[in-house]
Amino acid sequence: MSEKNYGLVAEFDSPAAVLSAAEKVRDAGYSRWDVFSPFPVHGLDKVMGFKNSRVGAFSFLFGAGAFIGTMLMIWYMNDFDYPILIGGKPMFSPPMSVVPSYILLVLASALGAFIGMVALNQLPRLHHPLFAKARFALVSRDKFFLAIGSSDPKFSETETRRLLEEIGGAHIEMVEDND
Amino acid sequence: MADSSTQLESLAPPAELRRMTAVPTNRSLGWLTDKLTAFNEGKTPLWWWILFLPAAFSAAVVLPAMLTYKISTGVGVWGNNMPVMWGWDIINFVWWVGIAHAGTLISAMLFLTRQHWRTPIGRAAEAMTVFSVAMAGLYPAIHVGRSWFDWFMFPIPTYEGMWPQFRSPLMWDVFAVNTYLIVSTTFWYMGLIPDLALMRDRSKTRVRKFLYGLFALGWTGSARQWHNYEKAYLILCGLATLLVFTVSSIVGMDFATAQLAGWHETIFPFYFVAGAVTCGFGMVLVLLIPLRKLCHLEDIITMAHIDKICKMTLMMACIMGYIYIVEFFIAWYSGNPYDAWVFGHRMFGHQYWYGGWIMIGINASLPQLLWIKKVRRNLKLVFVIALLLNIGMWFERFVIIVGSLYQDFLPANWGVYYPTWVDAGVFLGTLGAFFMLYLLFVRFLPMIPVSEVKAVTSQANPHHSSGGVKGAKS
Numbered sequence: 001m002s003e004k005n006y007g008l009v010a011e012f013d014s015p016a017a018v019l020s021a022a023e024k025v026r027d028a029g030y031s032r033w034d035v036f037s038p039f040p041v042h043g044l045d046k047v048m049g050f051k052n053s054r055v056g057a058f059s060f061l062f063g064a065g066a067f068i069g070t071m072l073m074i075w076y077m078n079d080f081d082y083p084i085l086i087g088g089k090p091m092f093s094p095p096m097s098v099v100p101s102y103i104l105l106v107l108a109s110a111l112g113a114f115i116g117m118v119a120l121n122q123l124p125r126l127h128h129p130l131f132a133k134a135r136f137a138l139v140s141r142d143k144f145f146l147a148i149g150s151s152d153p154k155f156s157e158t159e160t161r162r163l164l165e166e167i168g169g170a171h172i173e174m175v176e177d178n179d
Numbered sequence: 180m181a182d183s184s185t186q187l188e189s190l191a192p193p194a195e196l197r198r199m200t201a202v203p204t205n206r207s208l209g210w211l212t213d214k215l216t217a218f219n220e221g222k223t224p225l226w227w228w229i230l231f232l233p234a235a236f237s238a239a240v241v242l243p244a245m246l247t248y249k250i251s252t253g254v255g256v257w258g259n260n261m262p263v264m265w266g267w268d269i270i271n272f273v274w275w276v277g278i279a280h281a282g283t284l285i286s287a288m289l290f291l292t293r294q295h296w297r298t299p300i301g302r303a304a305e306a307m308t309v310f311s312v313a314m315a316g317l318y319p320a321i322h323v324g325r326s327w328f329d330w331f332m333f334p335i336p337t338y339e340g341m342w343p344q345f346r347s348p349l350m351w352d353v354f355a356v357n358t359y360l361i362v363s364t365t366f367w368y369m370g371l372i373p374d375l376a377l378m379r380d381r382s383k384t385r386v387r388k389f390l391y392g393l394f395a396l397g398w399t400g401s402a403r404q405w406h407n408y409e410k411a412y413l414i415l416c417g418l419a420t421l422l423v424f425t426v427s428s429i430v431g432m433d434f435a436t437a438q439l440a441g442w443h444e445t446i447f448p449f450y451f452v453a454g455a456v457t458c459g460f461g462m463v464l465v466l467l468i469p470l471r472k473l474c475h476l477e478d479i480i481t482m483a484h485i486d487k488i489c490k491m492t493l494m495m496a497c498i499m500g501y502i503y504i505v506e507f508f509i510a511w512y513s514g515n516p517y518d519a520w521v522f523g524h525r526m527f528g529h530q531y532w533y534g535g536w537i538m539i540g541i542n543a544s545l546p547q548l549l550w551i552k553k554v555r556r557n558l559k560l561v562f563v564i565a566l567l568l569n570i571g572m573w574f575e576r577f578v579i580i581v582g583s584l585y586q587d588f589l590p591a592n593w594g595v596y597y598p599t600w601v602d603a604g605v606f607l608g609t610l611g612a613f614f615m616l617y618l619l620f621v622r623f624l625p626m627i628p629v630s631e632v633k634a635v636t637s638q639a640n641p642h643h644s645s646g647g648v649k650g651a652k653s
Contacts, residue, residue, distance in 0.1 A: 015638075015641035016648045038377070041639070044402050054407075059411075078345055086346055087346075089346050103358050103425065103429075106418050110361070110366070110418045113414040125397035127397070137381070
């Protein structure tokens, strides 16, 4: 067992319990903590003070880049580099190039949203300190966990443990960080 | 959610205006989790093998054999010839790509419109999309005479300095179909990530734990992850919805830009989208009606779901009927003799006259039975209607493609089209591959999106009594 600790984790039974616990942890002034749940708990975003996710920016930039890039590519290929006259149609015109550009916009925006989600969530990772706790396997089933990181400036093993007990957490455990 | 408003009894909507709850059973989250993963974790039932083995045979033996024969010998092994240059290959392409659209409509469009009832069937529908687009994508790749030159279709810089010709809708099609495959796979996979994590957490064996864990990407279900995830999911839904309208429109444009009577119509993009969704709803019903019984999911995919899909099928069938009427009307009203010839011969021609009757009889008329509640409740009847709808929509593409090509402008060019056994073999192979992939999906991945279903139950609502709020009236 290494010296480093990830933090204290407590277990809750219902979304309402974990939501009110989160409010109390926030009010106690902690800043490095997180809630783990089998599905997104409604209202938690506000309690934890999340701003609008930056996934949208990823998606927008990828999409805009693809649209402009494809337009330029078509102009380069069909008008500049190797122009071929077909049926008297213009070498380059928006109506003909907007369709593939739009399609690739959709493709790139979708990949952007996915890549953004994965990157912002710091995935993929093969291990997480919490996975070492057997009870944490219930997080994807019907239990809710609240973890307060030991890197939090307010973190103290006794005080934080007492807070977690007060707000109704069960099975409070110290999680080691062996990474 | 209807339940959350029951505290304010005076404001509760009347029964007919109340929205259906996504999960009609009021069970605990743990019960739901066990129920929805039971099939993946149980023993492989006999029916699965009975369905899987023939499908796997046609996917692993028939399809490769047919493709090897076709690619090594040439397009001549098919029935395609002057003047019918597009045969079963393009019919099947349009048919498969059409089936895909209903899956995206259910999983993405109904999410955007906040139809919570779509949650339990979203994943199964999206899987149908992924596999059928893959089957569709195969056809254009082998339809070109020399498949080893398929890379000509992509803008790859080569020593020849030649580029694809972007003025052709066939070129747009390459991008549309590939985009559809990639986007729907991404959307489907992203929806799977939390459930793969669930399967990882429940795994008993090391191999399962490793494989599910690998594809779950280390998902922990933290609030930060869900925050980004929900946003990405919403964006992907929006983008996938665009594709519902785009991909078949472009397939329609492949036809509409040609000068041929019967193809050269402005209604084609819309026509193809409507046809695609109609056919796809048929396939959704064909897949879900047996699966809900075989996998014991009657509590989750309820009669109310079947009823709603039936109603949407009915709506699409009415749109199809309208389009058929418009097509025939324009053929007469335009005064174009070639159009009149083609459309007259759809119903009363020398060859293929049966195609037009099947098309109108099945796609537009037969689903009208679904107006009757008793029919919608009779699963066997609904299954038969859905199966016939798939066949009818296949014949619609036959009518459009072969029926327009075999007698074009010059009588000297007229000919007759007969498919060969290789045509049938390739189709059988793709059918097998589709069902094989679908059965593998049902066996190894949660067919019902577990985390999404849990999220729309009242137990998941932190402001509801069953979500743990103390003192609230239930």
